Amino acid sequence: MPDLSKPYDVLVAGGGNAALCAAITARQHGASVLLVEHAPRAMRGGNSRHTRNLRAMHEAPMDVLTESYAEEEYWDDLKRVTGGNTDEHLARMTIRASSGVFGWMKQAGVQFQPSLTGTLNLSRTNAFFLGGGKALVNAYYLTAERIGVDILYDSEVVALPMRDGVVRQVEITHKGFPATIAARCVVAACGGFQANLDWMRQYWGDAVDNFVIRGTPFNRGRLLRNLLDQKVASVGDPTQCHAVALDARAPKFDGGITTRLDSVPYSIVVNRDAERFYDEGEDVWPKRYAIWGRLIAQQPGQIAYSVCDAKSVPLFMPSVYPAVVADNLGELAEKLGLDPVKLRATVARYNQAVRPGKFDNTKLDGSATEGLDPPKTNWARSIDTPPFTGYPLRPGITFTYLGVRVSERAQVLLEDGRPAANLYASGEIMAGNILGRGYLAGFGMTIGTVFGRIAGEEAARHARN
Ligand SMILES: Cc1cc2nc3c(=O)[nH]c(=O)nc-3n(C[C@H](O)[C@H](O)[C@H](O)COP(=O)(O)OP(=O)(O)OC[C@H]3O[C@@H](n4cnc5c(N)ncnc54)[C@H](O)[C@@H]3O)c2cc1C
Structure with a gap:
């Protein structure tokens, strides 16, 4: 001493x-x-x-x-x-x-x-x-x-x-x-001051209770x-902080780098009502990953779910927690705590809107949806190949x-x-x-x-x- x-x-x-x-x-x-x-x-x-x-x-x-x-x-x-x-x-x-x-x-x-x-x-x-x-x-x-x-x-x-x-x-x-x-x-x-939840609450309200501090x-x-x-x-x-999409199962503090999830561009992301809310394929992930923390923070309950099929799983680094996996979308919805009818309907609407394109995960490939709001403007492929995979997401705060x-x-x-x-x-x-x-x-x-x-x-x- x-x-x-x-x-x-x-x-x-x-x-x-x-x-x-x-x-x-x-x-x-x-x-x-x-x-x-x-x-x-x-x-x-x-x-x-x-x-x-x-x-x-x-x-x-x-x-x-x-x-x-x-x-x-x-x-x-x-x-x-x-x-x-x-x-x-x-x-x-x-x-x-x-x-x-x-x-x-x-x-x-x-x-x-x-x-x-x-x-x-x-x-x-x-x-x-x-x-x-x-x-x-x-x-x-x-x-x-x-x-x-x-x-x-x-x-x-x-x-x-x-x-x-x-x-x-x-x-x-x-x-x-x-x-x-x-x-x-x-x-x-x-x-x-990102670990001071009372200070963060002044700007974000009670949503901070659902934030994860990385x-x-x-x-x-x-x-x-x-x-x-x-x-x-x-x-x-x-009022601003750097926030990314994290695996929702991460500890409240100190989860570090391994709880980050990079699945967004190759999946669809839905809120707790099983509805999509933003273009998952807007840009290459390093340019866009930091907007997803804020987007999730604006959703009810500050929770979202990334959903994809077997074709996409090899394309991203998984988080440290095991993926939620099921043989069909209804079962996946139940495991994630979502309404199976709604999730199936959202995926069906999305699949119908996907236009044929040449999928290429190494660049902005222009494989997009048509007539869907919000659209998916790159890497849009039907979600149709079991097993289906999901991850729950929360806003993960890096720094203020x-x-x-x-x-x-x-x-x-x-x-x-x-x-x-x-x-x-x-x-x-x-x-x-x-x-x-x-x-x-x-x-x-x-x-x-x-x-x-x-x-x-x-x-x-x-x-x-
Ligand atoms: C998961 C994660 C991954 C990251 N990866 C990278 C990366 O690869 N490269 C990069 O450049 N940046 C990265 N960053 C950002 C990076 O961590 C910060 O930019 C950098 O560590 C800041 O260093 P610092 O010493 O200012 O703060 P910190 O390393 O956070 O240190 C602050 C210290 O102050 C102490 N402290 C706080 N309040 C007080 C007080 N009142 N009295 C005494 N001590 C106090 C804390 O205990 C802590 O030891 C990452 C951040 C996170 C969360």
Whole structure:
């Protein structure tokens, strides 16, 4: 147990990728560092432990990435997914810095998979962690401990009382008991607020009771709320969150990546009244998967069911839970808790509307329905080949967009535009500066790594002066 009576140069609030990058960097720059993680040791690492990869710019093939991924292409991708809701200066800075993270990460113990060849196009843009985010987080904790970062688990930073833009002290609860710590600088790296269901309820109402939170239950936004209440400038739409379709049998929190379901484009999706409600074939799945969480959230009871036949099952990655399977549609409906008459009627209407086309799951194939509302505009094939398969779906929340505004030096900005004197931020809590909307696979870890290192270095330098 660290000695909490001594003042630290840098206190880092959080225990995921952004916090670890900040803590290790600050220590490497000579600061005494305390990392305060809300979770107990066994659950440390936040959402970062569920991750698999990081998106990085590179000019030429490297051991962990194929071909090249230049600044302009990366920037174009970001502009597209955010609809321009980004800060070009911060974004380009992050993109450029992403090309230089590998040496530092490897030195800090992170291992990567060799770049994948073949058809998986992410091998060009995203470097995959060997052993996933859990191995990355464990490696960082080992390094942090080895170089002398003190770590306090089971401890939530609840407030950073500020006067004239200066954080005076750090108020925490440790295993539920209040304590106060002195620190010259603080790095806020404690994620979003998606696990705070009461806060989410303000925007979504009681529908949140049917949401599944894909990551840690410890990202409750306690510190974010405290900072915003003290006139720290906010960024990002508070009512928005990134939500995907998840297997409805997933646990309420922390199910991670394995509960995601990619069956939508090759199935029809019905609500609890066994009625379709959106074009399942609108676009290729990576471009469309993030709208399905919201679509399901708008359905009665926030539940939906993906239904397909034997032809489609080999085309998508199943969730970790077994599919619901039956020899006929009536039996499938009963197993899913749907009205068999209604489901059979919906499938019959859909099958009648399917027009002959050349099915091709590798592209937008134009195999569509005709005269059906809503239509299915690609990959429409009759559902007629037993056994029939179904999965229940719920909205799965990945993260929220609301955060604190920062400068390029990771300084937290106040509402009047001044930077706070000794407060920095990294990771999801400031990602909205760059990713104000939408999502670019692997960019969350890039932002946390780049800004974590900036925040750690700046905080250490400030503390020394
Ligand atoms: C299932 C899943 C898969 C994902 N896959 C990827 C991927 O492959 N690539 C990618 O780039 N992104 C991915 N993401 C997004 C990614 O997880 C985040 O962008 C990234 O982990 C954010 O890092 P962070 O350190 O800011 O937050 P987190 O890793 O969530 O860490 C926040 C930490 O703060 C702690 N904490 C919270 N409140 C407090 C407090 N008040 N006091 C002290 N500690 C506190 C938490 O316990 C936690 O340790 C995925 C997300 C999920 C849910």
